[in-house]
Amino acid sequence: MLRVSRLTDYATVVMTVIATHPADVLSTAQIADEARLELPTVSKLLKLLGHAGLVESFRGVNGGYRLARPAEAISLADIVEALEGPIGLTECSIAQGHCDRHAQCGVSGSWQSVSGAIDGVLRGMTLAQMLAGRPAAPAKGAANPAQANA
Amino acid sequence: MLRVSRLTDYATVVMTVIATHPADVLSTAQIADEARLELPTVSKLLKLLGHAGLVESFRGVNGGYRLARPAEAISLADIVEALEGPIGLTECSIAQGHCDRHAQCGVSGSWQSVSGAIDGVLRGMTLAQMLAGRPAAPAKGAANPAQANA
DNA sequence: TGGAAACCGGACCAAAATGGTACTGTTTTC
DNA sequence: GAAAACAGTACCATTTTGGTCCGGTTTCCA
Ligand code: FES
Ligand code: FES
Numbered sequence: 001m002l003r004v005s006r007l008t009d010y011a012t013v014v015m016t017v018i019a020t021h022p023a024d025v026l027s028t029a030q031i032a033d034e035a036r037l038e039l040p041t042v043s044k045l046l047k048l049l050g051h052a053g054l055v056e057s058f059r060g061v062n063g064g065y066r067l068a069r070p071a072e073a074i075s076l077a078d079i080v081e082a083l084e085g086p087i088g089l090t091e092c093s094i095a096q097g098h099c100d101r102h103a104q105c106g107v108s109g110s111w112q113s114v115s116g117a118i119d120g121v122l123r124g125m126t127l128a129q130m131l132a133g134r135p136a137a138p139a140k141g142a143a144n145p146a147q148a149n150a
Numbered sequence: 151m152l153r154v155s156r157l158t159d160y161a162t163v164v165m166t167v168i169a170t171h172p173a174d175v176l177s178t179a180q181i182a183d184e185a186r187l188e189l190p191t192v193s194k195l196l197k198l199l200g201h202a203g204l205v206e207s208f209r210g211v212n213g214g215y216r217l218a219r220p221a222e223a224i225s226l227a228d229i230v231e232a233l234e235g236p237i238g239l240t241e242c243s244i245a246q247g248h249c250d251r252h253a254q255c256g257v258s259g260s261w262q263s264v265s266g267a268i269d270g271v272l273r274g275m276t277l278a279q280m281l282a283g284r285p286a287a288p289a290k291g292a293a294n295p296a297q298a299n300a
Numbered sequence: 301t302g303g304a305a306a307c308c309g310g311a312c313c314a315a316a317a318t319g320g321t322a323c324t325g326t327t328t329t330c
Numbered sequence: 331g332a333a334a335a336c337a338g339t340a341c342c343a344t345t346t347t348g349g350t351c352c353g354g355t356t357t358c359c360a
Contacts, residue, residue, distance in 0.1 A: 061335065121264055157348070177306065
């Protein structure tokens with residue numbers, strides 16, 4: 001389905017919740033409550049996001065999480081990468097040489113090309129735009145050209 | 151990793167192999183041999199691609215497969231959709247209403263936006279372009295045009 | 301008329317990824 | 331020192347994926 005993991009989807013929800021309170025340090029329980037997600041799940045997500053440097057964590061009583069950067073400086077690509085690793089549609093397009101078919105298959109170049117384009121799209125969508133809830137087209141005004149597919 | 155299935159990757163290889171012989175009807179064995187893939191796997195791929203209307207199949211002796219459309223009219227999006235279904239990064243972006251969190255999460259709009267953009271990218275890459283991107287024609291020297299019964 | 305080539309449609313299974321949870325430790329505040 | 335809250339990790343159930351196989355059907359050719 002060319003889909004992103006459900007955890008990644010939830011991560012965007014969590015990030016928007018945090019971004020709604022830019023001045024506060026929110027506990028996992030608060031975030032889970034606002035995001036309507038299970039607490040252990042949110043906990044896992046926050047750990048990943050913290051590891052990627054997208055959120056700042058504070059331990060101890062009254063601890064919690066806060067955005068490490070303003071929402072304008074956090075892109076959807078950052079979140080996706082935090083959850084799913086480097087962006088690349090195929091394994092061959094991430095690390096060449098891993099595939100013995102690389103020599104004559106020749107499609108890896110095309111995959112790399114589209115991977116780069118998609119990376120640009122994801123990088124053009126910022127958390128601030130997601131917060132606005134009414135985001136314009138990310139990079140290019142790519143409305144669906146023709147849905148007429150057999 | 152925001153990756154496409156490995157089968158989808160193989161499908162592009164298979165499609166380029168078929169597109170290299172626009173005038174011939176290639177058997178599954180021939181395609182598998184040129185693509186350096188296992189025959190049962192290629193068989194499954196061809197079935198899927200045939201269902202999607204991307205290749206034409208001919209039964210019986212000397213049967214095989216052929217592109218149903220010129221390579222210029224087949225896009226990467228067509229191949230991806232044939233293997234993985236409709237393009238959409240999240241489940242919510244494909245069918246709204248499946249998610250009880252849809253009301254207040256608000257990120258589904260953003261996901262739909264980027265999904266549309268990615269769909270445009272994939273639709274802009276044609277099989278002909280993928281063919282052109284190849285470094286060189288691999289094993290085209292073996293001119294076994296019609297009915298390689300041998 | 302018979303056999304062989306080749307596709308068709310499934311079912312089937314093993315392996316891997318995913319989603320989700322739980323537990324124990326460590327840090328900080330009061 | 332007790333409680334709050336994050337850190338790390340380990341674990342398991344479920345789903346998805348990858349890959350294979352089999353019987354059936356169609357077509358061509360001798
Ligand atoms: S390089 Fe790996 S399949 Fe093309
Ligand atoms: S609509 Fe499903 S998580 Fe946002």
